[in-house]
Amino acid sequence: MKTRFQLFLIFSLYCACSAPKTPSLSTIDHQVDSLLSMMTLEEKIGQMNQYNGFWDVTGPAPAEGDASLKYENLRKGLVGSMLNITGVEEVRKVQKIAVEETRLGIPLLIGFDMIHGMKTMSPIPLAEAASWDMEAIEKSSQIGAREAAAMGINWTFAPMVDIGRDARWGRVMEGAGEDTYLVSQIAKARVRGYQGENLSDPLTLAACVKHFAGYGFSESGRDYNTVEVSRVTLHQVILPPFKAALDAGARTIMNSFNDLDGVPATGNSYLQREILKGKWSFGGLVVSDWGSIGEMVNHRVAKDGKEAAKMAVLAGSDMDMESYLYVSHLKELVESGQVKESLIDDAVRRILRLKFELGLFDNPYLYCDEQREQEIVGSEEHVAGVLEMAKKSIVLLKNEQNLLPLKKSGLNIAVIGALAEDKDSPLGSWRGEADPNTAISVLEGLNEYPDNKYNFAKGADLVLEQPVFLKEVKLNTTDRSGFVQAIQAARSADIVIAVMGENGFQSGEARSRSEIKLPGLQQELLEELVKVNEKIILVSMSGRPLDLSWADEHLPAILQVWHLGSQSGHAIAQVLYGDYNPSGKLPMSFPRNVGQLPLYYNQKSTGRPFNPGDDIVFWSHYSDVPNDALYPFGYGLSYTSFSYSDLRAEVLENQQVKIKVNVKNTGPREGEEVVQLYLHDHFSSLTRPVRELKGFQKISLQPGEVKSLEFLLGKEELGFFDGEGNLQVEPGEFTVMIGGSSKAELALKFEID
Ligand code: NOJ
Numbered sequence: 001m002k003t004r005f006q007l008f009l010i011f012s013l014y015c016a017c018s019a020p021k022t023p024s025l026s027t028i029d030h031q032v033d034s035l036l037s038m039m040t041l042e043e044k045i046g047q048m049n050q051y052n053g054f055w056d057v058t059g060p061a062p063a064e065g066d067a068s069l070k071y072e073n074l075r076k077g078l079v080g081s082m083l084n085i086t087g088v089e090e091v092r093k094v095q096k097i098a099v100e101e102t103r104l105g106i107p108l109l110i111g112f113d114m115i116h117g118m119k120t121m122s123p124i125p126l127a128e129a130a131s132w133d134m135e136a137i138e139k140s141s142q143i144g145a146r147e148a149a150a151m152g153i154n155w156t157f158a159p160m161v162d163i164g165r166d167a168r169w170g171r172v173m174e175g176a177g178e179d180t181y182l183v184s185q186i187a188k189a190r191v192r193g194y195q196g197e198n199l200s201d202p203l204t205l206a207a208c209v210k211h212f213a214g215y216g217f218s219e220s221g222r223d224y225n226t227v228e229v230s231r232v233t234l235h236q237v238i239l240p241p242f243k244a245a246l247d248a249g250a251r252t253i254m255n256s257f258n259d260l261d262g263v264p265a266t267g268n269s270y271l272q273r274e275i276l277k278g279k280w281s282f283g284g285l286v287v288s289d290w291g292s293i294g295e296m297v298n299h300r301v302a303k304d305g306k307e308a309a310k311m312a313v314l315a316g317s318d319m320d321m322e323s324y325l326y327v328s329h330l331k332e333l334v335e336s337g338q339v340k341e342s343l344i345d346d347a348v349r350r351i352l353r354l355k356f357e358l359g360l361f362d363n364p365y366l367y368c369d370e371q372r373e374q375e376i377v378g379s380e381e382h383v384a385g386v387l388e389m390a391k392k393s394i395v396l397l398k399n400e401q402n403l404l405p406l407k408k409s410g411l412n413i414a415v416i417g418a419l420a421e422d423k424d425s426p427l428g429s430w431r432g433e434a435d436p437n438t439a440i441s442v443l444e445g446l447n448e449y450p451d452n453k454y455n456f457a458k459g460a461d462l463v464l465e466q467p468v469f470l471k472e473v474k475l476n477t478t479d480r481s482g483f484v485q486a487i488q489a490a491r492s493a494d495i496v497i498a499v500m501g502e503n504g505f506q507s508g509e510a511r512s513r514s515e516i517k518l519p520g521l522q523q524e525l526l527e528e529l530v531k532v533n534e535k536i537i538l539v540s541m542s543g544r545p546l547d548l549s550w551a552d553e554h555l556p557a558i559l560q561v562w563h564l565g566s567q568s569g570h571a572i573a574q575v576l577y578g579d580y581n582p583s584g585k586l587p588m589s590f591p592r593n594v595g596q597l598p599l600y601y602n603q604k605s606t607g608r609p610f611n612p613g614d615d616i617v618f619w620s621h622y623s624d625v626p627n628d629a630l631y632p633f634g635y636g637l638s639y640t641s642f643s644y645s646d647l648r649a650e651v652l653e654n655q656q657v658k659i660k661v662n663v664k665n666t667g668p669r670e671g672e673e674v675v676q677l678y679l680h681d682h683f684s685s686l687t688r689p690v691r692e693l694k695g696f697q698k699i700s701l702q703p704g705e706v707k708s709l710e711f712l713l714g715k716e717e718l719g720f721f722d723g724e725g726n727l728q729v730e731p732g733e734f735t736v737m738i739g740g741s742s743k744a745e746l747a748l749k750f751e752i753d
């Protein structure tokens with residue numbers, strides 16, 4: 001028998017000869033088959049095993065998870081991938097064991113949650129979604145990919161494409177909001193940004209679209225909770241972004257913690273075998289979520305780990321993230337005839353194929369270059385890139401009497417709130433390997449405009465101690481000792497900038513909240529400030545839509561700035577001073593109160609629709625608040641204004657419709673507008689939303705300039721999915737509505753045959 005080195009050598013030579021740079025898929029399939037034929041059953045199962053690194057965790061650590069077992073299995077060739085190992089030096093160590101110490105020398109996939117940057121942080125994904133700028137989002141994803149790849153990573157667990165309709169769910173920060181169409185477009189942009197043109201380019205990564213499926217519908221916004229959705233909602237609302245990401249080339253997909261139709265997604269054959277690998281012919285790899293195979297025991301559908309492993313593999317989960325169950329039980333399951341070896345082969349093929357595509361067989365250390373790491377990570381180009389993205393992500397929610405932009409000199413400004421000096425929170429949740437306290441704070445950003453005077457007073461601490469990823473955030477709810485100074489500063493100021501909202505770790509995984517007002521003592525402080533100075537600009541920093549009803553009623557200006565990443569303070573200051581004209585539009589509705597949740601603009605008509613002007617109460621509404629959002633999906637102001645006119649529709653052959661509209665900049669300065677097109681289907685065989693986004697374009701206009709825009713609607717836009725996932729296009733009347741938010745009023749009817 002040959003030694004592992006000889007085998008590896010022959011194999012590498014074979015690859016080098018037959019696959020010059022970017023091997024075609026059929027070449028790769030051939031290579032995969034020959035490697036597979038050399039593997040023992042145990043080695044194959046080893047490829048399906050993914051371990052967490054030896055230090056960082058992003059979930060509960062399993063009992064078996066001690067480092068010595070991991071090392072032992074790594075040396076035996078029983079590990080196909082590792083996650084949470086970062087930095088060339090560390091990655092090289094484990095890759096070296098896999099390549100030099102195992103029989104076949106198969107390199108590892110190195111996975112990591114690079115969600116919105118690695119060291120140089122971009123805004124959180126929900127913030128980026130507010131830009132509606134696909135080019136910018138692609139570029140920002142590329143920056144993250146470049147830094148992660150330079151730090152040894154070859155696989156990111158992103159993009160998350162779960163639909164976020166419930167602001168209580170902390171993970172809305174990680175997605176692109178509530179709308180299926182917008183989320184789908186952003187998913188494509190991110191996949192392009194991560195994977196580039198060529199996966200074996202050492203500055204690109206494999207994407208992993210997640211969480212398949214339904215995770216965003218966790219009941220009452222509580223993370224990891226039960227999911228109840230109909231097949232129609234599954235096909236119309238939840239699945240299209242996954243399909244879009246896969247069509248854009250995403251090589252991997254992650255399943256989810258939740259159940260669907262009573263079956264956990266990880267063990268759900270309908271999702272993984274029927275839809276994903278069947279109807280959609282997905283050829284890439286499916287990874288479980290952290291421990292989700294083992295969690296099927298907690299779901300009480302598998303009586304033990306062995307049964308859970310069997311359920312997962314039969315349902316199409318190819319790789320076990322940190323459950324230790326495939327490596328412990330699959331061999332026995334195959335040998336006893338309960339699982340066919342062909343299923344194992346299919347899973348391993350998918351895993352090996354990705355390793356070939358990433359170029360790991362040509363060079364297992366492709367992503368391990370210290371010099372590249374030094375040059376790329378934190379480069380000036382990246383810093384400039386995340387600043388651009390941050391500016392585009394800001395949404396101006398209210399601006400009475402044009403309080404903004406601010407004059408650049410002669411003002412005495414009180415800057416209030418702990419978040420104003422916070423250099424950590426803007427980094428947000430899922431912050432890669434960002435060093436703590438490295439973001440530009442709002443105060444630092446304002447200081448770049450030195451001709452105004454700034455008087456900073458914290459008022460109150462937001463948190464009691466610096467929060468960490470794994471632990472609950474401890475809020476200050478009692479210490480008001482700084483209130484007096486803050487009130488005094490506000491009283492003597494021309495203008496107050498109140499920076500308030502959420503700490504960077506108050507959103508993200510396991511960060512659900514049942515209350516979404518300003519946390520801690522901030523609301524109380526704000527109410528004190530308004531008594532002494534009405535000119536307050538609220539800079540709302542959060543990872544989710546907050547309940548800003550009180551602020552909307554009492555303050556003249558509100559700027560939604562999310563968690564904007566490393567360059568946060570510079571971006572915010574440039575918008576406050578008008579050096580950047582805000583152009584962001586909300587990707588998620590901001591509710592009037594928590595009781596409205598889940599809330600989304602594309603609700604259905606119901607049998608008792610909105611009926612204002614009638615004093616009969618028996619229609620679908622609340623008796624204490626209106627039905628609609630405080631700030632709706634698609635909404636956002638600019639320092640200029642726009643008007644819409646000349647909406648035209650031309651029905652073409654083959655169920656296509658051309659829509660035209662004119663947009664004019666009617667205000668005093670250059671600005672960008674997101675022109676949004678919504679459709680309403682008058683009658684259909686299934687109940688349908690009152691309106692749905694089906695197109696948008698972001699344009700820039702000089703004052704007085706008019707642009708004529710064209711949209712082409714085809715079957716995908718005019719049709720809808722039924723409960724089996726088949727696209728139906730039904731003839732009849734539609735109304736198209738175009739404007740600058742989901743409240744767009746300019747409307748026109750057309751009919752298709
Ligand atoms: C659990 C999360 O749900 C998933 O999104 C993430 O990729 C894994 N942990 C790994 O950290």
